[in-house]
Amino acid sequence: xxxxxSQRDQYSTSLTYPHVCExxxxxxxxxxxxxxERLKEGVVVGDGGFVFALEKRGYVKAGPWTPEATVEHPxxxxxxxxxxxxxxxxxxxxxxxxxxxxxxxxxxxxxNKTHTGSKINQAACDIAKEVADEGGCLVAGGISQTPTYLSxxxxxxxxxxxxxxxxxxxxxDVDFLLAEYYEHVEEVEWAIEVLKETGKPVAANMCxxxxxxxxxVSAGECAVRMARAGxxxxxxxxxxxxxxxxxxxxxMKAALDKADLHPYLMVQPLAYMTPDASKQGFIDLPEFPFxxxxxxxxxxxxxxxxxxAYELGIRYIGGCCGFEPxxxxxxxxxxxxxxxxFMPEGSQKHDQWGLGLRLHTKPWVRARARREYxxxxxxxxxxxFCPSCSKPDNWGVTAGDDMLKQxxxxxxxxxxxxxxxxxxxxxxxxxxxxxxxxxxxQLLGRIQTSVILVKTSTKEALQT
Numbered sequence: 001x002x003x004x005x006s007q008r009d010q011y012s013t014s015l016t017y018p019h020v021c022e023x024x025x026x027x028x029x030x031x032x033x034x035x036x037e038r039l040k041e042g043v044v045v046g047d048g049g050f051v052f053a054l055e056k057r058g059y060v061k062a063g064p065w066t067p068e069a070t071v072e073h074p075x076x077x078x079x080x081x082x083x084x085x086x087x088x089x090x091x092x093x094x095x096x097x098x099x100x101x102x103x104x105x106x107x108x109x110x111x112n113k114t115h116t117g118s119k120i121n122q123a124a125c126d127i128a129k130e131v132a133d134e135g136g137c138l139v140a141g142g143i144s145q146t147p148t149y150l151s152x153x154x155x156x157x158x159x160x161x162x163x164x165x166x167x168x169x170x171x172x173d174v175d176f177l178l179a180e181y182y183e184h185v186e187e188v189e190w191a192i193e194v195l196k197e198t199g200k201p202v203a204a205n206m207c208x209x210x211x212x213x214x215x216x217v218s219a220g221e222c223a224v225r226m227a228r229a230g231x232x233x234x235x236x237x238x239x240x241x242x243x244x245x246x247x248x249x250x251x252m253k254a255a256l257d258k259a260d261l262h263p264y265l266m267v268q269p270l271a272y273m274t275p276d277a278s279k280q281g282f283i284d285l286p287e288f289p290f291x292x293x294x295x296x297x298x299x300x301x302x303x304x305x306x307x308x309a310y311e312l313g314i315r316y317i318g319g320c321c322g323f324e325p326x327x328x329x330x331x332x333x334x335x336x337x338x339x340x341x342f343m344p345e346g347s348q349k350h351d352q353w354g355l356g357l358r359l360h361t362k363p364w365v366r367a368r369a370r371r372e373y374x375x376x377x378x379x380x381x382x383x384x385f386c387p388s389c390s391k392p393d394n395w396g397v398t399a400g401d402d403m404l405k406q407x408x409x410x411x412x413x414x415x416x417x418x419x420x421x422x423x424x425x426x427x428x429x430x431x432x433x434x435x436x437x438x439x440x441x442q443l444l445g446r447i448q449t450s451v452i453l454v455k456t457s458t459k460e461a462l463q464t
Contacts, residue, residue, distance in 0.1 A: 032136075032138075032175075034138070034175060034176065034201060035091070035138055035140075035175060035176045035201050035203070035233070035316075036176075036201050036232060036233075036264070038090065038138075039233070039264045039315045039316060042315070042338060042339060042340075043310065043315055043316075043317065043335050043338050043339055044090045044091065044315060044316045044317075045088050045089050045090050045091075045317060045318060045328065045331055045332055045335070045339075046089060046090070046091050046093065046266075046268055046316060046317065046318015046319065046328075047081070047084035047085075047089040047091055047092060047093055047318055047319070047328060048084055048087075048089075048271075048318065048319040048320070048323030048324060048325065048327055048328050049271070049319060049320050049321040049322055049323045049324075050067070050077070050080060050093075050095050050097065051065045051067070051097055051098075051321065052289070052321040052322055053080060053324060054069055054076060054077070054080065055289075057076060059072070059073045059076045059077075062289055062290070064098070064103070064104075064106070064107070064109040064111070065097065065098055066097075066098045066099065066103060066104055066109060066111050066120075067095045067096060067097055067098065067099050067120060067124060068104075068111040068114070068115050068120055069095070070095055070096075070120050070121075070123035070124040070127060071115045071119055071120055071123045072115075074123060074126075074127055077095050077124070077127050078127050078130065078131060080325075081095075081127060081128060081131040081132075082131050082134070082135075083325040083346075084325055084328055085131060085132075085134070085135035085137055086135075086325065086344060086345045086346045087325040087326065087328040087329040087332060087344050087346040088328060088329055088331070088332025088333075088342070088343075088344030088346065088347075089137065089318070089328055089332075090137055090138060091132075091137055091138045091139070091140050091318070092128040092129075092131050092132040092135075092137050092138070092139050092140070093128070093139075093140045093142050093178065094121070094124040094125055094127075094128045094139065094140065094141050094142055094169070094174070095124045095127070095128070096120070096121050096124045096141065096142050096143065096165060097142065097144050097180075097181065098144055099117060099120050099121050099124070099143075099165060100117065100143070100144075100146050100147075100148075100161045100162070100164070100165060101117040101161060101164055102146055102147045102148045102161055103146060103147055104117050104120070105408055106147045106408065107408075107409070107410060107411055108408075108409060108410025108411065117164060117165070118164070118168060121165055121168040121169075122168055122172070125139070125141070125168060125169065125172040125174065126172075128174075129172065129174075138175040138176065139172075139174045139175050140174065140175065140176055140177065140178045140203070141165075141166070141168075141169030141172070141174040141176075141177050141178065142177075142178040142179075142180050143162055143165050143166065143177075143178070143179055143180075143191060143195075144179075144180055144181040144182070145181055145182045145183060145184070145187055145188075146158055146161050146162075146187070148161050149184070149187045149190075149399060150399045150405070151405040152399065152405070155190055158187060158190055159190055159191075159193070159194050162190070162191055162194045162195075163194055166194060166195065166197075166198060169198075170198050170200075174200070175200075175201075176200055176201040176202070176203060177195045177198060177200050177201070177202050177203070178202075178203045178204070178205070179191035179192055179195060179202070179203070179204040179205070179231075180203075180204075180205040180207075180237050180238075180268070181205070181206075181207045181237060181238055181320075182204075182205070182206045182207065183206070183207055183208065183213060183214045183398070183399070184213050184214055184215055184398075184399055185206065185213050185215075185217050185221070185222040185225050185226070186215070187399075188204055188206055188222075188226060188229075189225055189226070189229045191204070192204050192226060192229040192230050192231050193229060193230070196229075196230040201232045201233070202230060202231050202232050202233070203231065203232065203233035203234070203235075203266055203316070204226045204229075204231035204233070204234050204235075205234070205235045205236055205237035205238075205266060205268060206222055206226070206235075206236060206237075207236070207237055207238040207239040207281065208222060208236060208239065208248060208281075209236075209239065209240045209244055209245070209247070209248050209277070209279065209281060210244065210247045210248045210251055211279045214279070214280070214398040214399065215398065215399070218251070218255075219236075219248045219251040219252055219255075220251045220252055220254060220255025220256075220258075221255060222252070223251075223252035223253075223255050223256050224255050224256060224259045224261060226263075227256060227259075227261040227263045228261070231263055232263055232264065233263055233264040233265070233266045233316055234252065234256075234263045234264075234265065234266065235249060235252070235265055235266030235267045235268070235314070235316070236248050236249055236252070236266075236267055236268075236269070237266075237267070237268035237269065237320045238268070238269070238270060238281070238320040238321055239270065239274075239277070239280070239281025239282055239283070240269060240270060240274050240277060240281050240282070241269060241270050241271075241272060241273045241274040241275070241277075241295075241297065242267075242269040242270070242271075242297065242301070242302065242305035242309075243305065243308075244269075244274055244275070244277070245267050245269035245270075246267065246269075246305070246308055246309060246312060249265060249267055249309070249312060249314060250312065252265070253265060253312065253313060264315055264316060265312075265313055265314040265315065265316070266314065266315075266316035266317075266318075267309055267314050267316070267317060267318075268317075268318040268319055268320045268323075269305070269319065269320060269323075270282060270319075270320055270321050270322050270323075271296060271297045271302070271319055271320075271321070271322030271323040271324070271327050272292050272295040272296060272297065272321070272322045273295045273296075273297060274295070275389065276389035276390050276391070276392065277392055278392040278394050280392070280394075282321075284392035284393045284394060284395075285390050285392055285393075286390050286391070286392075286393065287390060292322065294381045294383065294386070296322060297322070297327065298374075298377075298379060299326055299327065299329075299330040300330075300374045300375060300377070302319075302327045302330040302331060302334075303330045303331075303333065303334040304375075305331075306330065306331040306334040306335055307334055307335075310335060310338060317331055317335070318331070319331075325346060326346075326350075329344060329346045329347060329350065332344045332346075332347070333347060333350075333352055352371075353369075353370065353371035353374055353375075354368055354369050354370070354371075354373070354374050355369050355370075356369070357369035393423070395422070
């Protein structure tokens with residue numbers, strides 16, 4: 001136990017403070033505990049989403065979603081890392097999402113020529129290590145799916161892209177490696193193979209839901225194949241909301257248990273509700289990416305997610321797109337007891353379950369200073385003429401399709417017109433589908449009403 005004499009003392013006179021423990025052990029010459037040791041002992045809280053958060057702040061371009069901000073605006077990336085650590089994150093994941101050379105020069109993106117992939121990846125390592133050292137956190141070097149795979153160029157070419165990034169992670173001696181955001185289990189297996197060559201711990205996540213990957217492999221089989229490829233930690237990230245991801249994780253866990261495989265489990269979902277998303281996840285929703293705000297999870301929903309994830313046996317719990325620092329703080333606060341009573345610095349101004357509202361001037365707001373109020377609230381969107389759910393686009397395009405093949409030239413106006421025409425056709429088909437669904441619901445409603453009337457008449461006749 002380490003007594004933390006700071007403002008954290010308001011929560012406990014004696015706290016287990018993992019970040020301080022790690023920095024003290026390093027100062028005393030003891031080795032820092034790695035991710036597998038920490039998972040064996042308890043919970044590891046990951047960080048949140050970078051591309052969406054930095055796009056909203058004006059540092060990332062929507063479309064390519066590539067991380068040249070590590071070179072162009074390192075202070076913005078550094079600050080977001082610090083906010084996640086302050087919220088209780090145990091890991092600083094390098095901002096290297098989509099930082100493979102092929103993605104940095106795809107469809108009119110010139111980041112690879114302007115900065116080079118190696119420079120972007122090196123800057124990401126420098127920033128993550130700096131902040132991790134400040135907070136006693138681990139550094140994870142991350143790679144993600146590639147245009148090379150989607151273009152069908154084969155295993156050798158795909159793994160060559162991975163090795164360029166991994167070379168930099170190894171040179172910077174990151175604490176562990178993460179293959180994250182893969183729609184196809186075949187590609188993540190290839191990634192795991194390359195990551196295992198380093199001898200470092202390997203985590204692997206797929207951006208899939210309960211239905212499995214885009215080639216029809218079930219979620220359970222995806223987990224088994226990741227584990228058999230050598231991943232020490234397996235799970236799901238992105239594309240779906242916390243509770244849909246947990247549904248997928250249940251299928252993964254069941255399959256792993258049946259196969260007698262026991263990697264650690266990990267989940268880093270969206271902070272957007274996606275009950276209406278199809279197999280492709282939130283990128284199929286018409287609101288993606290610029291109108292997702294009405295779907296943002298509340299802090300209380302994230303606390304519920306963290307508890308359910310823990311009870312499922314998941315020990316690495318973080319977030320992806322839409323996850324802001326206050327969402328990570330919610331995970332930290334919910335699992336405070338499991339982390340030895342640790343409360344993050346970001347909780348100093350945040351009383352749990354709205355208890356700070358006791359200080360509010362208005363009495364009806366003070367009445368909300370209680371757990372049962374926030375735990376049971378069904379928040380409104382404030383948009384009375386908007387639907388509660390959307391109809392996904394469902395184009396069904398995946399690896400091997402001509403529309404996904406890599407090219408360095410920017411998309412032309414003529415190509416946009418062709419895509420818009422396809423979208424109109426898709427929307428028209430969806431409209432017909434909606435009409436059919438509405439007619440079905442009306443018919444079911446009439447049948448239900450008829451059944452009720454028959455039951456009522458029968459009951460009245462028997463009573464007579």
